[in-house]
Amino acid sequence: MLSPLFFDVWNGIVNKDLKNWSWTLLTLLILFAMGAGLWVATKKIDYNWRWNRVPQYFLYHNENVKTVPFDGRVTKIDQAGDTATISVLSEDDDVQTFVVDAETVRVEVNEDLFEGDSLGSTFTWRIGPLLHGLWVTLWLSAAASLFGLIIGLITGLCRISSNITLRQLSIFYIEIIRGTPLLVQIFIFYFFLGTVLDISRIVAGISALAIFAGAYVAEIIRAGIQSIPKGQMEAARSLGMNVPQAMIYIILPQAFKRILPPLAGQFISLIKDSSLVSVIAITDLTKSGREVITSTFATFEIWFIVALLYLLLTSVLSQVIAWVERRLAVSD
Amino acid sequence: MIKTVDLKKTFVGRGQTVHAVDGVTAHVKKGEVVVIIGPSGSGKSTYLRCLNGLETLSSGHIHVDGVDLADRKTDLNKVRREVGMVFQQFNLFPHKTVLENLVLAQMVVRKRSRNEAERKGRELLKKVGIAEKEKEYPIRLSGGQQQRVAIARALAMEPKVMLFDEPTSALDPEMVGEVLEVMKQLAREGMTMVVVTHEMGFAREVADRVLFMDHGKLVEEGTPEHFFTNPQEERAQLFLKQVL
Ligand SMILES: Nc1ncnc2c1ncn2[C@@H]1O[C@H](COP(=O)(O)OP(=O)(O)OP(=O)(O)O)[C@@H](O)[C@H]1O
Ligand SMILES: [Mg+2]
Numbered sequence: 271m272l273s274p275l276f277f278d279v280w281n282g283i284v285n286k287d288l289k290n291w292s293w294t295l296l297t298l299l300i301l302f303a304m305g306a307g308l309w310v311a312t313k314k315i316d317y318n319w320r321w322n323r324v325p326q327y328f329l330y331h332n333e334n335v336k337t338v339p340f341d342g343r344v345t346k347i348d349q350a351g352d353t354a355t356i357s358v359l360s361e362d363d364d365v366q367t368f369v370v371d372a373e374t375v376r377v378e379v380n381e382d383l384f385e386g387d388s389l390g391s392t393f394t395w396r397i398g399p400l401l402h403g404l405w406v407t408l409w410l411s412a413a414a415s416l417f418g419l420i421i422g423l424i425t426g427l428c429r430i431s432s433n434i435t436l437r438q439l440s441i442f443y444i445e446i447i448r449g450t451p452l453l454v455q456i457f458i459f460y461f462f463l464g465t466v467l468d469i470s471r472i473v474a475g476i477s478a479l480a481i482f483a484g485a486y487v488a489e490i491i492r493a494g495i496q497s498i499p500k501g502q503m504e505a506a507r508s509l510g511m512n513v514p515q516a517m518i519y520i521i522l523p524q525a526f527k528r529i530l531p532p533l534a535g536q537f538i539s540l541i542k543d544s545s546l547v548s549v550i551a552i553t554d555l556t557k558s559g560r561e562v563i564t565s566t567f568a569t570f571e572i573w574f575i576v577a578l579l580y581l582l583l584t585s586v587l588s589q590v591i592a593w594v595e596r597r598l599a600v601s602d
Numbered sequence: 603m604i605k606t607v608d609l610k611k612t613f614v615g616r617g618q619t620v621h622a623v624d625g626v627t628a629h630v631k632k633g634e635v636v637v638i639i640g641p642s643g644s645g646k647s648t649y650l651r652c653l654n655g656l657e658t659l660s661s662g663h664i665h666v667d668g669v670d671l672a673d674r675k676t677d678l679n680k681v682r683r684e685v686g687m688v689f690q691q692f693n694l695f696p697h698k699t700v701l702e703n704l705v706l707a708q709m710v711v712r713k714r715s716r717n718e719a720e721r722k723g724r725e726l727l728k729k730v731g732i733a734e735k736e737k738e739y740p741i742r743l744s745g746g747q748q749q750r751v752a753i754a755r756a757l758a759m760e761p762k763v764m765l766f767d768e769p770t771s772a773l774d775p776e777m778v779g780e781v782l783e784v785m786k787q788l789a790r791e792g793m794t795m796v797v798v799t800h801e802m803g804f805a806r807e808v809a810d811r812v813l814f815m816d817h818g819k820l821v822e823e824g825t826p827e828h829f830f831t832n833p834q835e836e837r838a839q840l841f842l843k844q845v846l
Contacts, residue, residue: 505693505752508654509707509759510683519706524697601697601739 312570320568324575327398327562334392336368344381356389400572403558404579410472410554411541411583414479418540419533421480422487427517429492440488447485453546455482460550475547483540490536494529495521527598534591538584545580555579603763603794604630604653609662611648611818622648624818625662630763635795637805637826640815641841646798649815650765653796654685667762683711686756690768692748694740700727700751701736704758712759719758726754730784746777750784757788764788766797802845806830814838 312319338358345365346357354372359365370390377389397405428440447455459478460471469477498521506516548557559576563569611623622645630636638646651657653664655671655678664671666681695703704723708714714722727733730750732743740748749769756764766785770778782804789795789808799805805812805826812829814822814837822829822838830846833839 499691499693501689501691501693502695504656505687505689505695506707507679508656508682508685508687509755510679510711511707512679515710519710520695524695527697601699602741 317570319571320566321571323566323568324571327400327566327572329401330396330398331393332396334394336370336389336391337386338368338383338389339385341384342366342382344377344379344383347375347377347379354390358383358389399553399558399562400555400575400579403553403555404583406553406558407541407544407555407580408583410476410479410547410552411537411544413476414483414544415537415540417476417480418483418487418536421484422491425484425488426491426495429488430495444485444488447482448489452478452482452543453549456546456550471550471552475550475552479540479544479547482543483536486536486539487533490529490532491525493532494525497528498524527595530591530595530598534588538587541583541587542580603632603634603667604796605663605665606649606653607663607665609649609652609664610660611645611652611657612660621818623652626815626818626820628813628820628823630794630796632762632794633792634810635789635793635797635808636811636813637809638796638798638813638815639800639802639805639841640821644815645818646815647767648818650687650767650796650798653763653765654682654687656687679711683759684762686759686761686764688749688752688756688764688766688769690771692740692745692752692772694748694752694755696740699737699739700732700743703740703751704755707755708758722758723754726757727751729757729787730754731780744777745773746780749773749777749781753781753784753788763794763796766795766799768798768800770799770801800845802830814841816841 340360342358342360344356345359348355348357349372352372353369354375356368356370356375356377357365358368368389369392371392374390374392377383377387383389425440425443428436429444431437456475456478459474459481463469463477464471464474502520502524503516506520507513511519544554545556548554548560551557553561555576559572563572566572606626606628609623609626610621613620613622624645626645626649628636638649640646648657652659652671653666659672662672666685669676669681671678671681694700695706698706701720701723704726705716705719708719708722709716712719724733724736727736730753732747732750732754735743735747735751740751743751753764753769769785770781773781778801782801785795785797785804786808797804797809809826812824812826813820814829814833814835816837822833822835824833829838830842833842
């Protein structure tokens with residue numbers, strides 16, 4: 271969202287296009303003023319910003335304390351680089367070694383130890399709840415998009431089929447899904463279908479999202495197919511292709527190019543709508559954010575960060591789609 | 603090659619019934635070039651589209667090379683392979699290159715290998731005089747070139763009959779000649795052709811027979827000399843006065 275703005279400014283500077291440049295400058299000024307206003311407002315309510323607490327919820331250094339499982343005596347500490355190997359002799363004359371980080375060694379040679387005493391620690395990088403939530407949101411949306419695309423394609427084809435039952439069924443499905451709120455659908459999937467069919471919350475969440483997206487994708491695909499001139503189907507049929515062949519080789523490839531922009535919009539919506547599955551306790555980005563807030567009270571910071579992460583996902587997706595669109599434009 | 607007996611096609615829509623083709627009986631012999639002329643809305647296109655099953659018949663019979671199109675058991679896809687069609691609007695596949703336009707149906711329908719299909723495709727592009735454009739996309743070709751590609755695409759299926767529905771009507775005047783030239787060459791080679799056209803010169807020069815349609819009916823039928831110099835029916839006389 272912001273990158274085109276900076277692009278404009280840059281362009282203005284490079285091309286000495288003063289008029290556009292000054293307008294863009296005005297935009298930036300207004301945005302800056304709004305930001306400043308927000309800042310002053312938060313000053314007034316005396317909110318204590320703690321941005322420094324945020325990074326640990328992306329990645330953190332996890333300390334693993336090593337303890338002796340028996341009573342014994344330290345016989346030897348070998349240091350090699352950053353790690354230390356501690357040998358402990360147990361009361362049954364049995365030597366066991368422990369590897370810890372050199373700086374964390376808490377014992378000395380010949381020291382007597384009791385069961386449960388700590389020797390030192392090792393550290394590992396762990397993924398924090400925000401990154402984990404981002405990942406869950408990402409694959410949840412990807413899975414729902416994929417299934418939504420398949421459902422939408424089938425429904426869209428049924429929608430324009432010459433078979434009346436197929437047509438009516440697809441309209442029925444599309445109308446029901448488009449006429450009810452996604453949040454309610456998610457509850458129905460989780461509480462009703464989840465119980466009746468005994469499916470997990472993740473499956474219920476993905477299904478609800480996929481079936482929701484499918485109804486919209488179906489309409490997009492129907493419109494795309496119907497936007498291809500009738501002559502294309504006739505030309506394909508007159509060459510002896512049957513309907514499925516004509517669809518696969520002639521109609522759908524052309525329709526796909528046209529429906530890519532609305533389809534991309536639909537999938538971007540899906541990423542955002544996926545935040546609703548947090549109500550059935552799926553730990554997606556939104557739910558992770560809520561959990562982090564309960565332990566940090568950094569409410570403002572975390573919600574801003576969560577918003578930024580969604581923005582990151584959606585803008586990466588739209589960049590990818592834009593790239594695909596450019597690739598497909600060769601025959602224009 | 604083609605026998606139509608009392609062919610009728612009615613369109614029912616928005617409360618009114620249109621008798622687009624209203625009892626046409628006509629035959630086309632192998633190697634014959636038949637030109638259909640008639641005023642706008644007289645059912646020429648509809649008749650032609652019935653011949654390759656793009657429209658379902660309301661009643662009557664069409665036999666193409668002995669196969670009855672009205673028979674429910676007939677596989678229309680099989681019939682259409684043998685009947686090539688060229689449209690007024692070319693209808694090339696815009697997402698495929700010129701060569702791919704020719705290759706696709708050969709591979710999908712005739713199950714030819716890519717090599718064989720490409721060889722056949724190049725041969726035909728040479729024949730219609732646009733061999734050098736094989737890698738272009740249709741949109742970058744002129745109308746005349748596009749229509750020649752469309753003819754080559756139909757020929758690639760090695761049809762027994764070629765149907766042309768006003769193949770030059772959407773073209774700029776200076777491109778009409780190049781397309782007609784390709785069609786004349788086809789006629790000389792003995793292709794069976796049914797051509798709907800307003801090009802009276804072409805009808806005179808190439809046609810073995812001229813059919814004149816009006817209001818869905820076959821009004822007059824005869825050799826070009828007969829038709830252009832001595833038409834019997836009043837409606838045909840009127841029409842000729844207008845176009846000549
Ligand atoms: N799909 C359709 N649905 C309803 N009516 C149709 C349809 N196709 C054709 N018609 C009608 O059938 C009649 C014959 O149409 P057709 O296109 O065959 O005429 P034509 O002789 O080819 O005319 P032109 O010279 O303008 O191409 C017209 O009255 C037309 O409105
Ligand atoms: Mg017509």
